Amino acid sequence: MIEIVDVWKNFGKKDVLRGVNLKVKKGCTTVIIGGSGAGKTVLIRHIIGLFKPDRGDVFIGGISVPNLNAEELEKVRKQFGMVFQSGALLNSLTVGENIALPLMEHTNMSVDEIMKVVGEKLRMVHLSGIEDESIANLSGGMKKRVAVARAIVRNPEIILYDEPTAGLDMVMARRVENLIGDLKERLGVTSVVVTHDIGGACRIGDRIAVLSEGEIVEAGSPEEIMKSKTPAVRRLVYGNSDHCILRRGA
Amino acid sequence: MKISLFEKTGGAILDGLEAAGGTIRLLANSLYWCKAAPRYRSGIVNQMDVIGVGSIPVVGLVSIFSGMVLALQTGLELSRFHVEEMVGSIVAVSMFREMGPVITAIIVAGRVGAAMAAELGTMKVSEEIDALETMSINPVRYLVMPRVVGLVSMLPVLTIFGILIGIGGGSVIASSIMDVEPQVFFQKGVDFLSHKDVFSGLAKSVVFAFLIASISCYQGIKAKGGAEGVGKATIRAVVLSFLFVLIFDYFLTRIFY
Ligand SMILES: Nc1ncnc2c1ncn2[C@@H]1O[C@H](COP(=O)(O)OP(=O)(O)O)[C@@H](O)[C@H]1O
Numbered sequence: 001m002i003e004i005v006d007v008w009k010n011f012g013k014k015d016v017l018r019g020v021n022l023k024v025k026k027g028c029t030t031v032i033i034g035g036s037g038a039g040k041t042v043l044i045r046h047i048i049g050l051f052k053p054d055r056g057d058v059f060i061g062g063i064s065v066p067n068l069n070a071e072e073l074e075k076v077r078k079q080f081g082m083v084f085q086s087g088a089l090l091n092s093l094t095v096g097e098n099i100a101l102p103l104m105e106h107t108n109m110s111v112d113e114i115m116k117v118v119g120e121k122l123r124m125v126h127l128s129g130i131e132d133e134s135i136a137n138l139s140g141g142m143k144k145r146v147a148v149a150r151a152i153v154r155n156p157e158i159i160l161y162d163e164p165t166a167g168l169d170m171v172m173a174r175r176v177e178n179l180i181g182d183l184k185e186r187l188g189v190t191s192v193v194v195t196h197d198i199g200g201a202c203r204i205g206d207r208i209a210v211l212s213e214g215e216i217v218e219a220g221s222p223e224e225i226m227k228s229k230t231p232a233v234r235r236l237v238y239g240n241s242d243h244c245i246l247r248r249g250a
Numbered sequence: 251m252k253i254s255l256f257e258k259t260g261g262a263i264l265d266g267l268e269a270a271g272g273t274i275r276l277l278a279n280s281l282y283w284c285k286a287a288p289r290y291r292s293g294i295v296n297q298m299d300v301i302g303v304g305s306i307p308v309v310g311l312v313s314i315f316s317g318m319v320l321a322l323q324t325g326l327e328l329s330r331f332h333v334e335e336m337v338g339s340i341v342a343v344s345m346f347r348e349m350g351p352v353i354t355a356i357i358v359a360g361r362v363g364a365a366m367a368a369e370l371g372t373m374k375v376s377e378e379i380d381a382l383e384t385m386s387i388n389p390v391r392y393l394v395m396p397r398v399v400g401l402v403s404m405l406p407v408l409t410i411f412g413i414l415i416g417i418g419g420g421s422v423i424a425s426s427i428m429d430v431e432p433q434v435f436f437q438k439g440v441d442f443l444s445h446k447d448v449f450s451g452l453a454k455s456v457v458f459a460f461l462i463a464s465i466s467c468y469q470g471i472k473a474k475g476g477a478e479g480v481g482k483a484t485i486r487a488v489v490l491s492f493l494f495v496l497i498f499d500y501f502l503t504r505i506f507y
């Protein structure tokens with residue numbers, strides 16, 4: 001479904017990505033884990049064509065994303081929903097208007113039809129009835145879930161999540177993790193999740209890929225990652241959280 | 251040492267050229283997207299309201315005092331030669347040709363240009379503009395074009411308003427301090443004003459509007475590095491707008507007169 005082939009990216013003097021290779025299977029949740037500043041956001045932005053690689057290629061269903069013109073890119077992006085780290089909801093619009101925006105821009109649906117879809121998507125993220133709230137009044141967790149609702153409004157095949165649980169309390173983080181699992185089950189979407197939290201990665205990932213020093217140093221099932229002997233992987237596993245190990249060990 | 255200074259100067263020049271090119275391209279791009287203006291009329295009307303109606307009090311206030319100062323300074327000189335009734339023509343001509351367009355543009359650059367850069371800059375650093383792009387919503391079409399159209403349509407209106415208020419302020423001073431009756435004041439103004447004065451003043455305000463909108467929007471969407479970056483972008487937007495309004499004012503005046 002998604003294939004990242006030897007992607008290099010450099011900002012100024014700094015090589016952020018140094019030959020990343022990764023395959024994401026259709027219908028699976030793939031978690032990319034790495035420390036803060038490892039280049040996770042940079043990598044996920046390459047998938048949706050917000051950054052162009054200096055070298056290497058990104059394929060979506062066999063189509064090379066970096067070589068698309070604006071029109072073709074628009075078509076490919078239609079299959080995507082992206083949840084940004086900060087939510088990236090438009091502050092000048094209400095919750096309902098934010099979720100409605102892609103439909104307003106790209107379809108000829110009537111306002112009533114659009115608001116029906118908006119209500120349905122809000123129900124899916126367990127936030128019914130907040131269409132008229134302003135973005136500024138939402139808590140961090142609500143913002144993340146509204147961002148998810150906006151990402152799924154055009155029924156995408158692939159959803160990209162950039163640190164969906166960062167900055168949330170434990171309960172809210174679990175709720176967002178469950179939501180990610182839920183969407184995969186109910187909509188059959190392919191998900192790519194970027195996180196620095198190994199516990200969450202184990203809970204939601206079918207496959208985990210570890211990003212370190214600009215490369216994917218290891219990829220496999222959560223069990224394989226937990227048992228890995230690679231130093232970079234062990235640092236992430238033990239450095240961040242150990243409840244996952246305890247759970248897996250028990 | 252010499253080489254590093256050389257490099258620094260060279261780098262600054264290249265950065266400046268890049269920004270100039272980017273600003274021109276952004277302006278061209280937003281003019282292209284004017285074809286989508288009918289679909290975005292609610293956004294454009296909203297911008298016109300914020301820019302136009304919102305600026306009326308401060309433009310009015312600054313203009314009335316400018317007109318009063320102008321009448322005071324010139325009227326006192328003229329009265330030494332006993333031709334104080336000419337004050338009406340001097341106030342009218344300088345308000346239309348120069349003071350009205352420039353003062354209004356400077357106020358609007360400080361108020362509206364700063365707001366545009368801050369808004370778009372905040373949207374840039376909080377990934378909102380990237381989010382628009384991933385949803386295949388062109389940020390120039392959705393965000394920049396309504397601002398350019400709003401400013402270009404409202405600045406000439408504000409300029410006319412400022413000019414008239416300024417002339418009104420001048421007439422108050424003329425009648426109260428120099429005993430020039432308002433009828434005489436306005437009659438002299440009308441006698442001496444040419445079509446060209448009115449036209450050049452309006453043409454200037456249209457050019458200034460394009461400058462302020464494109465500079466401010468460009469600085470906004472190029473902002474990076476969090477709140478600090480937004481602050482810097484806002485300062486640059488205002489300073490560059492002031493600078494280029496004055497530079498273009500000189501050259502437009504040269505062209506017209
Ligand atoms: N647009 C950019 N311009 C310059 N440097 C960038 C840009 N985006 C990211 N970087 C740099 O790339 C590195 C990785 O960033 P990022 O992908 O955001 O890390 P994270 O893994 O925490 O998401 C950082 O050192 C950052 O400074």
Ligand SMILES: [Mg+2]
Binds near residue numbers: 040041042085162163
């Ligand atoms: Mg990040």
